[in-house]
Amino acid sequence: MKLLLLSNSSAPGRGYLDHAREVIAGHLAGVRELLFVPYALADHDGYTAKVAAFMDGLGVRVRGVHTAGDPRALVSGAQAVFIGGGNSFRLLKSLQERGLVTAIAQRVREDGVPYMGSSAGTNMACPTLRTTNDMPIVQPASFDALGLVPFQINPHYLDPDPASAHMGETREERLTQFLEENDVPVLGLREGTWLRRTGEALELGGVASGARLFTAGAEPVEYAPGADLSRLLTATARFDHRTA
Incomplete structure (x- = not known):
């Protein structure tokens, strides 16, 4: 399986996707046409x-x-798929x-089609939407x-700011609550980071x-950039659904 999962698509002072240009070029090497999935935005x-x-x-x-009457037909012939944020x-x-959840997953898993996601598209690679x-x-x-990876990801992860006057829950608190109900690792991807499988x-x-x-x-x-996180691919994604 070939995946590139970006935390974000835009970085301060940089153009769209420019911060990840080199890794994207490597991920899409040999690809002539990319199938883009724009459904996360209205336009x-x-x-x-x-x-x-x-x-x-x-x-x-x-x-x-x-642009297709039957989007699944485009997926079936895609050289690579990118789901945007x-x-x-x-x-x-x-x-x-x-009908694209199964169609895209099958192409990536079974046919080795490269998958790229940013933000919401990275969330789609997880077992569920719940992080x-x-x-x-x-x-x-x-x-x-x-379900292209067996663990959860939290894109745009923000560290707690002890100087902040904001009284709402921090991202860390929310993920801790998730883990009170679910036994599956969650990787918080900070801005400007990505996973490459x-x-x-x-x-x-x-x-x-x-x-x-x-x-x-x-x-x-x-974990710092360059870390080998391969062991997460053997994680067992068990969801208890105790509040369902």
Whole structure:
């Protein structure tokens, strides 16, 4: 399996996806046309054009999956798939309604088609949607996502700020609550970081701040870019659904 999972698509002072240009180029080496899934935003055409402008610099054509009467037909012939960021609930609901959850997962798992996700698209690679930061603006049929990795990811992970006057829950507190109800690792990907999977190897890349791994009953563990996280691919994603 070949995955590139970005925490974010935009970085301060950089153009769209520019902070990850080199790793994206390597991930898509040999790909002539990319199938883009724009459902996380309302403006599908505008979103696709934005991705196409970036990919043009890599010599990769882009086609929006929304342009076909039967999106599954485009998935079946795709050389690579990129699911962009936006609202994860809207994205998953759209994928479910179009029969694309199974279609994309099968192409990536069984045919080795490269998959790339950013933010909400990275959430889609997890077993479920339940570690997203997004507001549930729509209701999907279930929280089950593509399951391309057996652990959860929290994109845009923010560390607690002891100087902040904000009295709401920190990201750490929310993930701790998740682990009170679910026994599955959660990797908090800070801005500018990504995961790259090739077969059974999984590596953390990006900026120096790296990522933070949360597991039930243990203190969070810090990982720097270059860390080998392959052991997470053997994690057992067991969901208790005690509040369901």
